[in-house]
Amino acid sequence: MQKIAILGTGTVGQTFGTRLAGLGHEVMIGTRNVQEKLTAPGKDGAKNGFASWHEKNPTIKLGTFEEAAAFGEMILNVSQGANTLTVLNLAKAKNLDGKILVDISNPLDFSKGMPPGLIPELSNFNSLGEEIQKTFPNAKVVKTLNTMWCGIMVDPALIKGDHVNYICGNDEAAKTTVKTFLKGFGWKDENILDLGDLSAARGTEAVLPVWLRIYGAKKMGAFNFNIVS
Protein backbone atom coordinates (compact mmCIF):
# COMPACT_ATOMS: atom_id res chain seq x y z
CA MET A 1 0.00 0.00 0.00
CA GLN A 2 1.17 3.49 -0.77
CA LYS A 3 0.63 7.11 0.17
CA ILE A 4 -1.04 8.60 -2.86
CA ALA A 5 -1.73 12.25 -3.61
CA ILE A 6 -4.59 13.20 -5.89
CA LEU A 7 -4.35 16.69 -7.34
CA GLY A 8 -7.87 17.71 -8.32
CA THR A 9 -11.24 17.49 -6.60
CA GLY A 10 -13.58 16.92 -9.55
CA THR A 11 -15.38 13.73 -10.46
CA VAL A 12 -12.15 12.08 -11.58
CA GLY A 13 -10.40 12.93 -8.31
CA GLN A 14 -13.35 11.70 -6.25
CA THR A 15 -13.51 8.48 -8.26
CA PHE A 16 -9.83 7.79 -7.68
CA GLY A 17 -10.10 8.75 -4.03
CA THR A 18 -12.91 6.34 -3.25
CA ARG A 19 -11.36 3.51 -5.22
CA LEU A 20 -7.83 3.92 -3.86
CA ALA A 21 -9.05 4.17 -0.28
CA GLY A 22 -11.11 1.03 -0.93
CA LEU A 23 -7.95 -0.74 -2.06
CA GLY A 24 -6.28 0.23 1.22
CA HIS A 25 -4.06 3.07 0.05
CA GLU A 26 -3.58 6.17 2.16
CA VAL A 27 -4.96 9.02 0.10
CA MET A 28 -4.71 12.80 0.34
CA ILE A 29 -6.59 14.98 -2.08
CA GLY A 30 -5.10 18.36 -2.85
CA THR A 31 -7.01 21.53 -3.59
CA ARG A 32 -6.31 25.26 -3.50
CA ASN A 33 -8.18 26.00 -0.31
CA VAL A 34 -9.59 23.15 1.75
CA GLN A 35 -12.04 25.16 3.82
CA GLU A 36 -13.43 26.95 0.82
CA LYS A 37 -13.77 23.67 -1.04
CA LEU A 38 -15.81 22.17 1.82
CA THR A 39 -17.98 25.19 2.50
CA ALA A 40 -18.63 26.80 -0.89
CA PRO A 41 -22.34 26.47 -1.63
CA GLY A 42 -23.44 24.06 -4.33
CA LYS A 43 -26.42 24.39 -6.63
CA ASP A 44 -29.52 25.93 -5.01
CA GLY A 45 -27.56 26.53 -1.82
CA ALA A 46 -27.23 22.79 -1.13
CA LYS A 47 -23.98 21.24 0.03
CA ASN A 48 -21.52 21.20 -2.86
CA GLY A 49 -20.69 17.94 -4.60
CA PHE A 50 -17.18 17.62 -3.23
CA ALA A 51 -18.30 18.24 0.36
CA SER A 52 -21.07 15.64 -0.03
CA TRP A 53 -18.56 13.17 -1.42
CA HIS A 54 -16.13 13.81 1.41
CA GLU A 55 -18.82 13.21 4.01
CA LYS A 56 -19.12 9.70 2.59
CA ASN A 57 -15.34 9.26 2.43
CA PRO A 58 -14.19 10.76 5.71
CA THR A 59 -10.95 8.77 5.94
CA ILE A 60 -9.56 10.48 2.87
CA LYS A 61 -7.29 13.34 3.85
CA LEU A 62 -7.62 16.79 2.38
CA GLY A 63 -4.83 19.30 2.02
CA THR A 64 -3.48 22.03 -0.14
CA PHE A 65 -1.83 21.00 -3.40
CA GLU A 66 1.50 21.50 -1.63
CA GLU A 67 0.53 19.39 1.38
CA ALA A 68 -0.88 16.63 -0.78
CA ALA A 69 2.18 16.52 -3.05
CA ALA A 70 4.48 16.43 0.00
CA PHE A 71 2.40 13.57 1.43
CA GLY A 72 2.26 11.42 -1.67
CA GLU A 73 4.80 8.79 -2.60
CA MET A 74 3.04 8.75 -5.93
CA ILE A 75 1.09 11.69 -7.32
CA LEU A 76 -1.92 11.58 -9.61
CA ASN A 77 -2.71 14.65 -11.66
CA VAL A 78 -6.42 14.75 -12.35
CA SER A 79 -6.76 18.52 -12.55
CA GLN A 80 -8.25 20.14 -15.63
CA GLY A 81 -5.61 20.33 -18.32
CA ALA A 82 -5.84 24.10 -18.64
CA ASN A 83 -5.03 24.41 -14.91
CA THR A 84 -2.51 21.60 -14.57
CA LEU A 85 0.69 23.64 -14.73
CA THR A 86 -0.69 26.13 -12.21
CA VAL A 87 -1.72 23.29 -9.92
CA LEU A 88 1.69 21.63 -10.16
CA ASN A 89 3.45 24.93 -9.48
CA LEU A 90 1.32 25.26 -6.34
CA ALA A 91 2.29 21.70 -5.43
CA LYS A 92 5.94 22.81 -5.76
CA ALA A 93 8.72 21.13 -7.66
CA LYS A 94 10.49 19.95 -4.50
CA ASN A 95 7.44 17.83 -3.65
CA LEU A 96 7.46 16.23 -7.10
CA ASP A 97 11.18 15.64 -7.49
CA GLY A 98 12.11 11.98 -7.84
CA LYS A 99 8.48 10.89 -7.56
CA ILE A 100 6.19 9.25 -10.08
CA LEU A 101 3.67 11.75 -11.38
CA VAL A 102 0.83 9.92 -13.12
CA ASP A 103 -0.73 12.39 -15.53
CA ILE A 104 -4.35 11.57 -16.35
CA SER A 105 -5.39 15.00 -17.57
CA ASN A 106 -6.16 16.30 -21.05
CA PRO A 107 -5.41 19.76 -22.46
CA LEU A 108 -9.00 20.52 -23.39
CA ASP A 109 -9.78 23.96 -24.78
CA PHE A 110 -13.38 25.01 -24.10
CA SER A 111 -12.86 28.54 -25.42
CA LYS A 112 -14.62 27.90 -28.73
CA GLY A 113 -17.64 26.04 -27.39
CA MET A 114 -18.59 22.38 -27.25
CA PRO A 115 -17.22 19.89 -27.89
CA PRO A 116 -13.85 21.29 -26.81
CA GLY A 117 -10.71 21.10 -28.92
CA LEU A 118 -7.17 20.85 -27.57
CA ILE A 119 -5.12 23.77 -26.29
CA PRO A 120 -3.06 24.64 -29.39
CA GLU A 121 0.28 25.10 -27.66
CA LEU A 122 -0.19 21.84 -25.72
CA SER A 123 -1.16 19.62 -28.64
CA ASN A 124 -0.11 18.30 -32.05
CA PHE A 125 3.69 18.72 -31.91
CA ASN A 126 3.56 19.07 -28.11
CA SER A 127 1.43 17.56 -25.35
CA LEU A 128 0.45 18.35 -21.81
CA GLY A 129 2.37 15.31 -20.61
CA GLU A 130 5.57 16.54 -22.24
CA GLU A 131 5.03 20.10 -21.02
CA ILE A 132 4.73 18.82 -17.45
CA GLN A 133 7.93 16.82 -17.86
CA LYS A 134 9.79 19.85 -19.29
CA THR A 135 8.55 22.05 -16.45
CA PHE A 136 9.35 19.49 -13.72
CA PRO A 137 12.35 17.63 -15.11
CA ASN A 138 12.96 15.68 -11.89
CA ALA A 139 9.47 14.24 -11.71
CA LYS A 140 8.90 10.90 -13.44
CA VAL A 141 5.89 11.65 -15.58
CA VAL A 142 3.86 8.67 -16.74
CA LYS A 143 0.82 9.34 -18.91
CA THR A 144 -2.00 6.83 -18.75
CA LEU A 145 -5.78 6.38 -18.33
CA ASN A 146 -6.62 9.72 -19.97
CA THR A 147 -8.53 8.19 -22.89
CA MET A 148 -11.65 6.96 -21.13
CA TRP A 149 -14.39 7.78 -18.63
CA CYS A 150 -13.12 7.76 -15.05
CA GLY A 151 -15.40 4.93 -13.93
CA ILE A 152 -13.57 2.63 -16.33
CA MET A 153 -10.14 3.93 -15.34
CA VAL A 154 -10.46 2.53 -11.83
CA ASP A 155 -12.62 -0.49 -12.68
CA PRO A 156 -11.90 -1.83 -16.15
CA ALA A 157 -14.11 -4.87 -15.45
CA LEU A 158 -17.09 -2.54 -16.00
CA ILE A 159 -16.55 -3.45 -19.65
CA LYS A 160 -16.72 -7.13 -20.55
CA GLY A 161 -13.81 -8.38 -22.58
CA ASP A 162 -10.65 -6.62 -23.63
CA HIS A 163 -10.17 -2.86 -24.03
CA VAL A 164 -7.06 -0.79 -24.15
CA ASN A 165 -5.27 1.57 -21.78
CA TYR A 166 -2.25 3.35 -23.22
CA ILE A 167 0.81 4.17 -21.16
CA CYS A 168 3.87 6.23 -22.06
CA GLY A 169 6.74 7.90 -20.27
CA ASN A 170 10.47 8.45 -20.39
CA ASP A 171 11.37 6.44 -17.28
CA GLU A 172 11.07 2.69 -17.80
CA ALA A 173 11.17 1.82 -14.10
CA ALA A 174 8.42 4.35 -13.39
CA LYS A 175 6.26 2.84 -16.13
CA THR A 176 6.77 -0.61 -14.63
CA THR A 177 5.67 0.66 -11.22
CA VAL A 178 2.61 2.33 -12.73
CA LYS A 179 1.67 -0.86 -14.59
CA THR A 180 1.62 -2.68 -11.26
CA PHE A 181 -0.47 0.15 -9.82
CA LEU A 182 -2.91 -0.23 -12.75
CA LYS A 183 -3.19 -3.95 -12.14
CA GLY A 184 -4.51 -3.05 -8.69
CA PHE A 185 -7.56 -1.60 -10.43
CA GLY A 186 -7.97 -4.77 -12.45
CA TRP A 187 -6.13 -3.82 -15.63
CA LYS A 188 -4.72 -6.90 -17.35
CA ASP A 189 -1.18 -6.85 -18.68
CA GLU A 190 -2.33 -7.58 -22.20
CA ASN A 191 -4.63 -4.54 -22.19
CA ILE A 192 -1.96 -2.05 -21.12
CA LEU A 193 -0.30 -0.89 -24.32
CA ASP A 194 3.07 0.76 -23.86
CA LEU A 195 3.51 3.35 -26.59
CA GLY A 196 7.05 4.29 -25.62
CA ASP A 197 8.38 7.64 -24.48
CA LEU A 198 6.31 10.58 -23.36
CA SER A 199 6.02 12.05 -26.86
CA ALA A 200 3.34 9.38 -27.40
CA ALA A 201 1.12 11.58 -25.20
CA ARG A 202 0.66 13.63 -28.39
CA GLY A 203 -1.25 10.61 -29.66
CA THR A 204 -3.15 9.63 -26.54
CA GLU A 205 -4.27 13.16 -25.69
CA ALA A 206 -5.48 13.46 -29.29
CA VAL A 207 -7.90 10.61 -28.63
CA LEU A 208 -10.16 13.10 -26.87
CA PRO A 209 -11.57 14.80 -29.98
CA VAL A 210 -12.92 11.54 -31.37
CA TRP A 211 -13.87 10.29 -27.90
CA LEU A 212 -16.04 13.38 -27.45
CA ARG A 213 -17.72 12.85 -30.83
CA ILE A 214 -18.47 9.21 -30.01
CA TYR A 215 -19.83 10.32 -26.64
CA GLY A 216 -22.05 12.77 -28.52
CA ALA A 217 -23.28 10.10 -30.90
CA LYS A 218 -23.84 7.40 -28.28
CA LYS A 219 -25.03 9.76 -25.53
CA MET A 220 -22.99 7.82 -23.00
CA GLY A 221 -19.37 7.72 -21.93
CA ALA A 222 -19.12 4.20 -20.53
CA PHE A 223 -17.26 2.85 -23.55
CA ASN A 224 -13.66 2.27 -24.46
CA PHE A 225 -11.59 1.28 -27.45
CA ASN A 226 -10.25 -2.17 -28.13
CA ILE A 227 -7.52 -2.73 -30.69
CA VAL A 228 -8.35 -5.67 -32.94
CA SER A 229 -6.35 -7.31 -35.69
Added chain:
Amino acid sequence: MQKIAILGTGTVGQTFGTRLAGLGHEVMIGTRNVQEKLTAPGKDGAKNGFASWHEKNPTIKLGTFEEAAAFGEMILNVSQGANTLTVLNLAKAKNLDGKILVDISNPLDFSKGMPPGLIPELSNFNSLGEEIQKTFPNAKVVKTLNTMWCGIMVDPALIKGDHVNYICGNDEAAKTTVKTFLKGFGWKDENILDLGDLSAARGTEAVLPVWLRIYGAKKMGAFNFNIVS
Protein backbone atom coordinates in the same frame (compact mmCIF):
# COMPACT_ATOMS: atom_id res chain seq x y z
CA MET B 1 -22.48 -0.22 -60.50
CA GLN B 2 -21.11 3.26 -60.69
CA LYS B 3 -18.50 5.34 -62.42
CA ILE B 4 -15.99 6.13 -59.71
CA ALA B 5 -13.09 8.56 -59.80
CA ILE B 6 -10.10 8.00 -57.56
CA LEU B 7 -7.93 11.06 -57.02
CA GLY B 8 -4.48 9.84 -56.01
CA THR B 9 -2.19 7.12 -57.34
CA GLY B 10 -0.49 5.94 -54.15
CA THR B 11 -1.05 2.67 -52.32
CA VAL B 12 -4.49 3.77 -51.15
CA GLY B 13 -5.57 4.71 -54.66
CA GLN B 14 -4.26 1.45 -56.09
CA THR B 15 -6.00 -0.54 -53.36
CA PHE B 16 -9.33 1.14 -54.07
CA GLY B 17 -8.83 0.80 -57.83
CA THR B 18 -8.26 -2.94 -57.74
CA ARG B 19 -11.07 -3.56 -55.28
CA LEU B 20 -13.66 -1.37 -57.01
CA ALA B 21 -12.87 -2.82 -60.42
CA GLY B 22 -13.22 -6.28 -58.88
CA LEU B 23 -16.67 -5.30 -57.62
CA GLY B 24 -17.64 -4.33 -61.16
CA HIS B 25 -17.43 -0.55 -60.90
CA GLU B 26 -16.01 1.53 -63.73
CA VAL B 27 -12.97 3.26 -62.32
CA MET B 28 -10.80 6.13 -63.49
CA ILE B 29 -7.74 7.13 -61.50
CA GLY B 30 -6.70 10.75 -61.69
CA THR B 31 -3.15 12.03 -61.59
CA ARG B 32 -1.35 15.21 -62.64
CA ASN B 33 0.27 13.79 -65.76
CA VAL B 34 -0.63 10.31 -66.92
CA GLN B 35 2.34 9.73 -69.22
CA GLU B 36 4.81 10.90 -66.63
CA LYS B 37 3.16 8.71 -64.00
CA LEU B 38 3.53 5.63 -66.22
CA THR B 39 7.06 6.32 -67.46
CA ALA B 40 8.86 7.89 -64.49
CA PRO B 41 11.57 5.47 -63.39
CA GLY B 42 11.12 3.68 -60.09
CA LYS B 43 13.82 2.60 -57.67
CA ASP B 44 17.03 1.40 -59.33
CA GLY B 45 15.63 2.33 -62.74
CA ALA B 46 12.98 -0.41 -62.54
CA LYS B 47 9.38 0.22 -63.55
CA ASN B 48 7.70 2.44 -60.96
CA GLY B 49 5.16 0.97 -58.56
CA PHE B 50 2.15 2.64 -60.10
CA ALA B 51 3.08 1.53 -63.63
CA SER B 52 3.60 -2.03 -62.39
CA TRP B 53 0.25 -1.93 -60.66
CA HIS B 54 -1.48 -0.61 -63.77
CA GLU B 55 -0.04 -3.37 -65.92
CA LYS B 56 -1.86 -5.82 -63.67
CA ASN B 57 -5.03 -3.71 -63.70
CA PRO B 58 -5.27 -2.67 -67.36
CA THR B 59 -9.03 -2.15 -67.39
CA ILE B 60 -8.75 0.74 -64.96
CA LYS B 61 -8.78 4.04 -66.80
CA LEU B 62 -6.21 6.72 -66.16
CA GLY B 63 -6.74 10.42 -66.66
CA THR B 64 -5.86 13.82 -65.36
CA PHE B 65 -7.49 14.89 -62.11
CA GLU B 66 -9.89 16.94 -64.23
CA GLU B 67 -10.74 14.05 -66.54
CA ALA B 68 -11.22 11.64 -63.66
CA ALA B 69 -13.46 14.04 -61.73
CA ALA B 70 -15.53 14.70 -64.84
CA PHE B 71 -15.88 10.93 -65.35
CA GLY B 72 -16.85 10.01 -61.80
CA GLU B 73 -20.40 9.92 -60.52
CA MET B 74 -18.77 9.57 -57.12
CA ILE B 75 -15.27 10.83 -56.33
CA LEU B 76 -12.83 9.40 -53.80
CA ASN B 77 -10.11 11.67 -52.50
CA VAL B 78 -7.11 9.55 -51.54
CA SER B 79 -4.46 12.17 -52.23
CA GLN B 80 -2.02 13.14 -49.52
CA GLY B 81 -3.69 15.60 -47.19
CA ALA B 82 -1.11 18.30 -47.77
CA ASN B 83 -1.87 18.14 -51.52
CA THR B 84 -5.61 17.60 -51.40
CA LEU B 85 -6.76 21.16 -52.01
CA THR B 86 -4.34 21.51 -54.93
CA VAL B 87 -5.56 18.21 -56.37
CA LEU B 88 -9.21 19.22 -56.03
CA ASN B 89 -8.53 22.58 -57.64
CA LEU B 90 -6.94 20.73 -60.57
CA ALA B 91 -10.04 18.50 -60.67
CA LYS B 92 -12.10 21.71 -60.94
CA ALA B 93 -15.14 22.69 -58.94
CA LYS B 94 -17.53 22.20 -61.89
CA ASN B 95 -16.61 18.48 -61.90
CA LEU B 96 -17.33 18.14 -58.19
CA ASP B 97 -20.54 20.17 -58.00
CA GLY B 98 -23.52 18.15 -56.87
CA LYS B 99 -21.45 14.98 -56.54
CA ILE B 100 -20.51 12.94 -53.51
CA LEU B 101 -16.87 13.48 -52.64
CA VAL B 102 -15.69 10.78 -50.26
CA ASP B 103 -12.71 12.18 -48.38
CA ILE B 104 -10.39 9.48 -47.08
CA SER B 105 -7.30 11.65 -46.64
CA ASN B 106 -5.59 12.95 -43.53
CA PRO B 107 -3.85 16.31 -43.05
CA LEU B 108 -0.52 14.82 -42.04
CA ASP B 109 2.38 17.19 -41.46
CA PHE B 110 5.74 15.53 -42.06
CA SER B 111 7.71 18.77 -41.68
CA LYS B 112 8.94 17.96 -38.17
CA GLY B 113 9.99 14.36 -38.77
CA MET B 114 8.37 11.04 -37.93
CA PRO B 115 5.81 10.24 -36.82
CA PRO B 116 3.99 13.13 -38.49
CA GLY B 117 1.65 15.51 -36.70
CA LEU B 118 -1.35 17.24 -38.23
CA ILE B 119 -1.18 20.37 -40.37
CA PRO B 120 -1.95 23.06 -37.77
CA GLU B 121 -4.39 25.10 -39.85
CA LEU B 122 -6.26 21.94 -40.90
CA SER B 123 -6.66 20.38 -37.45
CA ASN B 124 -8.00 20.91 -33.93
CA PHE B 125 -10.67 23.60 -34.50
CA ASN B 126 -10.69 22.86 -38.23
CA SER B 127 -10.24 19.73 -40.35
CA LEU B 128 -9.29 18.85 -43.88
CA GLY B 129 -12.80 17.52 -44.49
CA GLU B 130 -14.34 20.84 -43.47
CA GLU B 131 -11.79 22.83 -45.47
CA ILE B 132 -12.69 20.83 -48.58
CA GLN B 133 -16.37 21.50 -47.97
CA LYS B 134 -15.76 25.23 -47.50
CA THR B 135 -13.66 25.37 -50.69
CA PHE B 136 -16.13 23.34 -52.76
CA PRO B 137 -19.51 24.21 -51.22
CA ASN B 138 -21.48 22.39 -53.92
CA ALA B 139 -19.73 19.06 -53.44
CA LYS B 140 -21.25 16.67 -50.92
CA VAL B 141 -18.27 15.85 -48.76
CA VAL B 142 -18.50 12.64 -46.73
CA LYS B 143 -15.54 11.75 -44.53
CA THR B 144 -14.97 8.08 -43.82
CA LEU B 145 -12.40 5.24 -43.79
CA ASN B 146 -9.49 7.56 -42.94
CA THR B 147 -8.73 5.94 -39.58
CA MET B 148 -7.26 2.63 -40.72
CA TRP B 149 -4.84 0.90 -43.09
CA CYS B 150 -6.16 0.82 -46.66
CA GLY B 151 -6.30 -2.97 -46.86
CA ILE B 152 -8.95 -2.93 -44.14
CA MET B 153 -10.86 -0.02 -45.71
CA VAL B 154 -11.80 -2.12 -48.74
CA ASP B 155 -11.98 -5.50 -47.00
CA PRO B 156 -13.08 -5.19 -43.37
CA ALA B 157 -13.35 -8.98 -43.12
CA LEU B 158 -9.54 -9.03 -42.89
CA ILE B 159 -10.20 -8.48 -39.19
CA LYS B 160 -12.34 -11.05 -37.43
CA GLY B 161 -15.18 -9.67 -35.42
CA ASP B 162 -16.39 -6.12 -35.09
CA HIS B 163 -14.36 -2.94 -35.66
CA VAL B 164 -15.44 0.58 -36.33
CA ASN B 165 -15.53 2.85 -39.35
CA TYR B 166 -16.59 6.44 -38.65
CA ILE B 167 -18.61 8.47 -41.11
CA CYS B 168 -19.58 12.14 -41.02
CA GLY B 169 -20.89 14.75 -43.39
CA ASN B 170 -23.40 17.55 -43.75
CA ASP B 171 -25.66 15.89 -46.34
CA GLU B 172 -27.75 13.07 -44.90
CA ALA B 173 -28.68 11.59 -48.27
CA ALA B 174 -25.03 11.55 -49.33
CA LYS B 175 -24.10 9.73 -46.11
CA THR B 176 -26.81 7.14 -46.77
CA THR B 177 -25.44 6.57 -50.29
CA VAL B 178 -21.90 6.22 -48.96
CA LYS B 179 -23.04 3.74 -46.31
CA THR B 180 -24.44 1.55 -49.10
CA PHE B 181 -21.16 1.95 -50.98
CA LEU B 182 -19.27 0.84 -47.84
CA LYS B 183 -21.47 -2.22 -47.52
CA GLY B 184 -20.18 -3.22 -50.95
CA PHE B 185 -16.76 -3.66 -49.33
CA GLY B 186 -18.28 -5.78 -46.58
CA TRP B 187 -18.82 -3.13 -43.92
CA LYS B 188 -21.68 -4.08 -41.62
CA ASP B 189 -24.28 -1.48 -40.68
CA GLU B 190 -23.54 -1.90 -37.00
CA ASN B 191 -19.84 -1.13 -37.54
CA ILE B 192 -20.42 2.13 -39.40
CA LEU B 193 -20.67 4.81 -36.73
CA ASP B 194 -22.28 8.04 -37.87
CA LEU B 195 -20.73 10.90 -35.89
CA GLY B 196 -22.94 13.59 -37.38
CA ASP B 197 -21.94 16.61 -39.41
CA LEU B 198 -18.58 17.21 -41.02
CA SER B 199 -17.13 18.94 -37.96
CA ALA B 200 -16.70 15.42 -36.57
CA ALA B 201 -13.80 15.10 -39.02
CA ARG B 202 -11.87 17.09 -36.37
CA GLY B 203 -12.19 13.96 -34.28
CA THR B 204 -11.64 11.28 -36.88
CA GLU B 205 -8.61 12.97 -38.45
CA ALA B 206 -7.17 13.30 -34.93
CA VAL B 207 -7.17 9.50 -34.68
CA LEU B 208 -4.02 9.48 -36.77
CA PRO B 209 -1.60 10.59 -34.05
CA VAL B 210 -2.49 7.66 -31.81
CA TRP B 211 -2.86 5.29 -34.78
CA LEU B 212 0.72 6.10 -35.77
CA ARG B 213 1.98 5.46 -32.22
CA ILE B 214 0.17 2.11 -32.07
CA TYR B 215 1.62 1.26 -35.48
CA GLY B 216 5.05 2.11 -34.08
CA ALA B 217 4.52 -0.06 -30.99
CA LYS B 218 3.00 -3.04 -32.82
CA LYS B 219 5.19 -2.71 -35.96
CA MET B 220 2.17 -3.45 -38.12
CA GLY B 221 -0.78 -1.50 -39.45
CA ALA B 222 -3.32 -4.27 -39.96
CA PHE B 223 -5.34 -3.36 -36.90
CA ASN B 224 -8.40 -1.28 -36.18
CA PHE B 225 -10.36 0.02 -33.23
CA ASN B 226 -13.51 -1.50 -31.86
CA ILE B 227 -15.73 0.42 -29.49
CA VAL B 228 -16.76 -1.71 -26.55
CA SER B 229 -19.11 -0.99 -23.66
